[in-house]
Every structure is written in C-alpha cells, then in structure tokens.
Amino acid sequence: MSNDAWKLAAAERALQYVEPGMKLGLGTGSTAAKFVEVLGPKVKEGLELICVATSQATQAHAEQLGIPMTTLDEVPFLDLTVDGADQLDGELRLIKGGGGALLREKIVATASGRMIVIADETKKVETLGAHPLPLEVVQFGLTATRNMVIALAADAGCEGEITLRKGADGKPFVTDSGNYILDCAFGAIAEPEDLDEALKLIPGVVENGLFLGIADLAIVAGADGITLVGSDDGDI
Structure with missing residues (x-):
C-alpha cells in the first residue's frame, strides 16, 4: 500500500x-x-x-x-x-x-x-524534530522576532536554520489569520516542553507547532x- x-x-x-x-x-x-x-x-x-x-x-x-x-x-x-x-x-x-x-x-x-x-x-x-517546526508569527517586527527565536531556542538546546515560508508565487506565505510562518530546522528536539515554554516568551510568536x-x-x-x-x- x-x-x-x-x-x-x-x-x-x-x-x-x-x-x-x-x-x-x-x-x-x-x-x-x-x-x-x-x-x-x-x-x-x-x-x-x-x-x-x-x-x-x-x-x-x-x-x-x-x-x-x-x-x-x-x-x-x-x-x-x-x-x-x-x-x-x-x-x-x-x-x-x-x-x-x-x-x-x-x-x-x-x-x-x-x-x-x-x-x-x-x-x-522516536524524537521530534526531523520535520521543521513551524512558528506562526506576526508580520510586524519579523526580524526582531526571528532573532529572539534564535536566542531562546538556543537556551532550550535547539539550533538550526530558520526560514520564512514562501508561497507558490515566491511571496511570503500568509496564514488564514494574516500571519507569517517561520520554519525552524532544529533537528532533534530533545526536550519539547522546554522549547515550547521558551517560544511562549516571545511576543511576536503567535503560536508554535508543538502540540x-x-x-x-x-x-x-x-x-x-x-x-x-x-x-x-x-x-x-
């Protein structure tokens, strides 16, 4: 099948x-x-x-x-x-x-x-993270938000490339709620709860893809x- x-x-x-x-x-x-x-x-x-x-x-x-x-x-x-x-x-x-x-x-x-x-x-x-972790973020202050994600994710033991998701037209993908998405290629996320708590501290992150x-x-x-x-x- x-x-x-x-x-x-x-x-x-x-x-x-x-x-x-x-x-x-x-x-x-x-x-x-x-x-x-x-x-x-x-x-x-x-x-x-x-x-x-x-x-x-x-x-x-x-x-x-x-x-x-x-x-x-x-x-x-x-x-x-x-x-x-x-x-x-x-x-x-x-x-x-x-x-x-x-x-x-x-x-x-x-x-x-x-x-x-x-x-x-x-x-x-076995371990989450091979799939990039999406973050829904507000459009305002995108660079500042991305920098905070880099810093606080590193504190939680996660580092990797963070990219702004693009649509088929090459423009930034916009969610149904009018936000952008950052895809975070952190690799293995050893402590998902720690990363989740860290991301919640960032005002520009509306929500993260850890459920x-x-x-x-x-x-x-x-x-x-x-x-x-x-x-x-x-x-x-």
Whole structure:
C-alpha cells in the first residue's frame, strides 16, 4: 500500500469514534482531508453532526461534501477533533503546521474534549524534530522576532536554520489569520516542553507547532495495518 492508502485507512478507522449528534473539529492537511472525504458520505447517509473547520481550505472541502458547518463562536466547545500531524512520538507529542494552519488547529483542538490524530507510519518517530517546526508569527517586527527565536531556542538546546515560508508565487506565505510562518530546522528536539515554554516568551510568536498534552489517541496506518498510540478504552 502507498502512503495515500495508509492515510485513507487511518481516516476510515477514525470514523469509529464519530457518534451521532457530535460537535466535530475537522483538521487541515492531506491526511485530514481524507477524513473529510470519508465523513461526507456518512453525512449523506443520514449521520447528524455539526463541524468546525481549522482552515478555509477544510471549510470549502467540507461544504462541497454537504457536511454541516459552524464556527467556534457559535459552538465554543467540541466533542472531538480529528486531525493529522507532521510528526508524532510515542508520548503523543506532535509537530503540526506543515499545512500552515497550526494556530487554528491548536485553538480547535484545545476547544475539544478529545483529539484523535490520524497518520501514516512515516509520521511516527522516536524524537521530534526531523520535520521543521513551524512558528506562526506576526508580520510586524519579523526580524526582531526571528532573532529572539534564535536566542531562546538556543537556551532550550535547539539550533538550526530558520526560514520564512514562501508561497507558490515566491511571496511570503500568509496564514488564514494574516500571519507569517517561520520554519525552524532544529533537528532533534530533545526536550519539547522546554522549547515550547521558551517560544511562549516571545511576543511576536503567535503560536508554535508543538502540540504537547493535547492529543488523546493516534491512529497510525502502515504496512502492518493499524497501530493505536494512546488510550483506546472508550474514554479517550
């Protein structure tokens, strides 16, 4: 099976945790899009629920499939969010933000009673960091913010190239919230919690792509089938 097929398998397994009447958060990215694709037919068959999207792209995708949508302003607490990850480790610590929606993804996930991560086996790692860590930053004072990231990340034991993400047009990528993204190639992040705390001290950093203590279960699909990381006792 290909990575694409594994993503689909993980998405289909996540449907087992969706119950009628749920208020559901929908993630962003290629794997999360698979979940939207398999959720659409269930809604068409009569599954009643209401969903909140983590990006404009996911909103448009869900609406095309006839999935009922709302906002966190209308429904400020969700039962469950299903989203992908750029990396996850055995402690369900994540790096997210490759798709540029990390701020909204974290807001939606933390407004949810539970978060399920769906991923293919290439995303499961021993140590986070091989995938660059995205930081959503305000446009004002970008150079000053970048310099503070360099200094405080070094204090947390992380160093590496920090680049401003560009779009297909060569211009700076702008998030749905109007911010820029810095991609930090730190390599192995030995102490994610220390780095997370350091980055929170920087005013220009709106949010970072470390999702720590947020996910409850990961559904990882690969050559050997489905592997669950975390609790699967019905009370996740």
